[in-house]
Amino acid sequence: MPKTSILEPGKSYTFRNYFEMNYEPEDILAEFDFSLQRRHLDLPTSYTNLDQLTELKHSIQRRLPYVSLTSEAARREILIAPIVLAVIDYTQAQLRIEYSINVSEQLKGSLDYYLHTQNNLLVIEAKKADLARGFTQLAVELIALEQWTTSKKPLLYGAVSTGDVWQFGLLNREQKQVQQDLNLYRVPADLNDLFSSLIAILN
Secondary structure (H helix, E strand, O other), X not given: OOOOOXXXXXXOOEXXXXXXXXXOHHHHHHOOOOEEEEEOOOOOOXXXXXXXXXXXXXXXXXHHHHOOOOOHHHHXXXXXXXXXXXXXXXXXXXXXXXXXXXXXXXXXXXXXXXXXXXXXXXXXXXXXXXXXHXXXXXXXXXXXXXXXOOOOOXXXXXXEEOOOEXXXXXXXXXXXXXXXXXXXXXXXXXXXXXXXXXXXXXX
């Protein structure tokens, strides 16, 4: 870990700034007294009947040949948003898009998707193609949420997605640690497994 701070005193940082940094994610998280661990996460899964997912999966497969996914906006609208909206149908979660939070000068910005129920919350960060840097940004967003939310849950969940690939992360409050899942979920191939965990986290 660096002996000197990588964040400049008095300088303002948004979540997007952490995506653009060239520092190692461990060093960035250490600025907030958090560590990073990469491991296979034992995510909760739902046994809810997911029959309605069949049509979602088929609609994504039908549209993919006709849509260019070169922009972040296209990936969000075609691949991520339909999944998020389907999650609401199953969980009745409250959804905020481009949800702004301001914890401090070093922890502020907009969350792409913020979902919450009485039971839990979930933040989803959408990125064009760089999953690794996207996870660093997600990790910082989870640290900000840990200070911002009134939820007392010991674990806070998040996911980063390029649209066709998703990766989960969680923040363990007691251990002051962000854990990065080694598993990746592909869309539409792994949609059922991905959706099962999204629903279980919120329920």
